[in-house]
Amino acid sequence: MLLSFFMIVSLYLLSKRKLIGQKTVLLGYFATILFALCLDFSEYSIYFLFNSIGFSFWLRYRDLKKSRDLYLAFFVCSLPIWFRLETLLFLGSLVLSEIIMYRKNIKNLIKGINPLGILLGILPIILFFFGIFGIMDIY
Numbered sequence: 001m002l003l004s005f006f007m008i009v010s011l012y013l014l015s016k017r018k019l020i021g022q023k024t025v026l027l028g029y030f031a032t033i034l035f036a037l038c039l040d041f042s043e044y045s046i047y048f049l050f051n052s053i054g055f056s057f058w059l060r061y062r063d064l065k066k067s068r069d070l071y072l073a074f075f076v077c078s079l080p081i082w083f084r085l086e087t088l089l090f091l092g093s094l095v096l097s098e099i100i101m102y103r104k105n106i107k108n109l110i111k112g113i114n115p116l117g118i119l120l121g122i123l124p125i126i127l128f129f130f131g132i133f134g135i136m137d138i139y
Contacts, residue, residue: 009049010045010048010049010052010053011052013052013053013056014052014055014056017056017060043083043084044084046080046083047080047083047084047086047087050076050077050079050080050087051077051080051087051090053076054072054073054074054075054076054077055073055077055094057069057070057072057073057076058070058073058077058094061073067114067117070117070121071114071117071118071120071121072121073094073121074091074118074121074122075120075121075122075123075124077090077091077094078091078121078122078123078124078125079124081124081125081128082124082128088125091122091125
């Protein structure tokens with residue numbers, strides 16, 4: 001029950017950063033299945049919280065073009081993979097949307113990306129797969 005509080009916090013953070021309006025917050029509170037799922041299954045609220053924070057970092061990157069926000073978006077969006085595997089689809093859609101939006105300026109986009117920062121951003125996914133598939137097991 002306490003973990004369903006995270007959904008309320010995530011909707012508050014999205015509205016505070018002016019990413020969603022007041023009507024959308026009320027719709028999220030009372031008219032979606034997410035709130036009911038948060039009462040029964042606690043991982044949905046944490047999953048929704050991390051994805052909404054990561055999405056807000058991604059939108060801030062789109063506005064300010066600071067690469068730090070892009071790396072934070074990748075890192076925060078890849079953390080909930082420990083709870084739900086749908087995060088891979090969400091993170092992949094963010095990368096695909098950036099490629100589609102900037103397909104004309106793809107060379108400038110590639111020059112501005114630091115591979116070490118991207119690797120650090122997806123480190124939770126890499127560690128998850130190492131743990132799940134037993135590559136790090138000692139025989």
